Amino acid sequence: MAQQTLVGAINQALDQMLGSDPDVILLGEDVGLNGGVFRVTDGLQAKHGKDRVVDTPLDESGIMGTSIGLAIAGMKSVPEIQFDGFLGPAYDQLVNHAGRMRTRTRGAVTVPMTVRVPVGGGIHAPELHSDSPEAIYAHSPGIKVVMPVTPYDAKGLLISAIKDPDPVVFFEPKRVYRSFKEEVPEEMYEIPIGEAKIVNEGEDLTVVTWGAPVFQCLQAMDNLPEDVSVELIDLRSIYPFDMDTIAQSVQKTGRCVIVHEAPLTCGMGAEIAARIMEECFLYLQAPVQRVAGFDTIMPYYKLELDYLPEAPRIQKGIEECLAY
């Protein structure tokens, strides 16, 4: 096993899927010769050819729409949308066509497509390069949404996503692209979509998060008094999501803090809090707390760390929930 970054693990998964399935095709802006603006697809065109790793026109709706057509014809299309904020032009194709096709044809026409999208803030990027729109797509029926943050999870979930017979939006927390390394097996493996991961077991309080804030939560937990025992859950899959793991944990701890970068109102935290209220009502010892992005536009980078749920704000949320 070799140490891999998130970028390296995703690259390896794409390389192996291209190598093992002739129907897999990668397409997007600058993904070929240039290897993508984050170099996630570096070297793949040289290895697999220009017909399989394709530099497209600068057109998100076109990338999404032709990817749907490729998938309808039986290929496994893996489009890259260069940044989270650029999903806008592709929204109609993704939600109104990819998400609806299977059900509106009662299974006759399907869209096995995996949309890769760098997501989230924290890298001093230009405007519209730092958004977290996962709840929008979790709210759109017919689409699956995942957001792995560790290299190991990313490889396994990406292989699952590409093999999945339905459209999957695969969000890649760009803040973590090169900031963390871990052992990633060389061989191909799958992590099922819909399963959360308990990063840290604990007894006093449950923290549910996903994406880059997993690392901010770990930092916050390090700063808590030693006798406080926090259970940290990395959701990994946004839809479908693993409510069983959350409910079991909250029934044990009685307290829960949900952390996400996306704006508070109607974020995934709202859905999870409602589900905790339904499934853990009599176990709760404190109101579920949400530490999230504010209901504002994600600010340009001078203020981005004031917007994002950084460790001190998460720590405060945990402490207040514990003190209730």
Add this chain to the structure above:
Amino acid sequence: MPHHTVYEAKIEHLQILDEDGKLDKKLAKDTLSDDQVVYLYEQMRICRELDEIAFKLQRSGRMGTYPQNKGQEANAVGSALAMVKGNDWVVPSYRENAALFMHGLPMHYVIQYWMGDERGSKFPAELNMTPLSVPIGTHMLHATGIAWAMKNRGEKDRAVITYFGDGATSEGDFHNAMNFASVMQVPTIFYCQNNSWAISVPREQQMNSRTVAQKALAYDMPTIQVDGNDIFAVYKATKDARDRAIKGGGPSFIEGVTYRLGDHTTADDARRYRDQAEVDAWLDKDPLIRTRKYMESQGIWDDKKQEELETRAQRIVKEVVDAAINVSKPHANEFFDDMYATLPEDLKLQRETMRTSSIGRNPSQIGLKAQATEAR
């Protein structure tokens, strides 16, 4: 040469069968045989019958909103004949029913669909056909993607045709599809049924372009304007485009100039926005009238054959409509079944209980209070 012309272009118009049913024999060479003309006429007439019956069904409350094809049938039948059934893909909008029927779609699918039942979009896979597409101008990208897959797989003898209206060419996705198809040089045929109206907005207000066909020039795509009510011209243009496509010549554009003789849909009343005189002028250009005139002039059609065809059309449509009306209502849990290949657990629970309230979905929660108290 500091100031010179770097690009010049022109748009050609093709008409082979004129409004009086007169054929330009020279241009008609290697197009349609007499048998094919009769076949296409029959297809148009049957489709027209469906339109008339669907209109009555809607008015009597037995069908939802329905868009009539009336007046535009020559575009569908002429182009569908030029494509290879069961081999090529057809990516429709919703005003080319006859093309779908000619490529093997049983008529009851279309009726069932407009009667509000998704099972009418579950087309048999071997037809290579996507479902009717209601949002305007977004499906041409799928046609481009499907053609791209053909190119990738080296399926050299296949092409895709996609249909849309003049209004659709204002949409961004139209241009996106044209650009992608052109850049990737895929075998897509873009067929625009320019019927002059996008609901209430006339073509001149939809675009400031003299022709729709010229929009393809921006993508260096072979393009032509044809008389869309002339089955010979429609067939020839589509055949040429397909021949080019399978030889690796990439995409083509065809503008069929036609007219929507009916309302936009049964929910629309075109008298609110267009003059009857304009409609009357186009009634004379009806593709059925001119094709019949031509066939009669050739001695391959007469009143008796017409009568037989009308009886046959009525019988075909009546049988299909009767069957559609008697189809049982789908079970409510059907709208869950195909949301995903494998239903997530949450959706399974919603499907089984037809509830979203948590206590309703899990009545054992009512007893939970006692259990929880004991547990502490």
